[in-house]
Amino acid sequence: MPVFERHVFVCHNERPEGSARPSCMSKATGDLLTEMQQLAKAAGLAGKVRVQKSGCLDQCEHGPMVVVYPEAVWYGSVRPVDAAEIVSGHLVGGRPIERLRVAEECLNTKSCPHRG
């Protein structure tokens, strides 16, 4: 297989306490990455979909962040309890989970109303 069907990056950036922007790791309430990896494997996606950690995805105010390529679907405020829905709905079913997507006016823009 030349490329993964999907490649999922879960932000693992951690900033020092008191930083101007928040960091995804400090907001996580559990191990989102491990949960997604285990569910993806259980769903038979091993070798087809890679779920892995990434550095800062630069959407810090909306973290914990996850981005799924090649579709470039951006999820924000993702909690471990959301992992099952992303895996079954999106990674298996091919339908992005709309309720978890970051609003378009917030994405990749310095004028995002949530940025300080």
Place this chain on the structure above:
Amino acid sequence: MPVFERHVFVCHNERPEGSARPSCMSKATGDLLTEMQQLAKAAGLAGKVRVQKSGCLDQCEHGPMVVVYPEAVWYGSVRPVDAAEIVSGHLVGGRPIERLRVAEECLNTKSCPHRG
């Protein structure tokens, strides 16, 4: 802008010495990530193309690894001196750098002849 035009992930995985698989960071001969980031910014790609670190991309035998989405172009054995060609040729010019691409039979497969 709803999504980056391109999103470049540079592997920064580091394994303990003596690990079964190599790690990209131990093979790097300089700061590939910084070089690519600086060249991308100088080329006017700030806000359009994000160049960032990632965890293990699972193509360890071919590292240092870089993957460019949404095209899913995989580069291997990338040295800091290659950064200029990737930035000007691919990220600006839109033409992947063929000499740096990982061979298709090696990519995302456990039967890659370079895996031990």
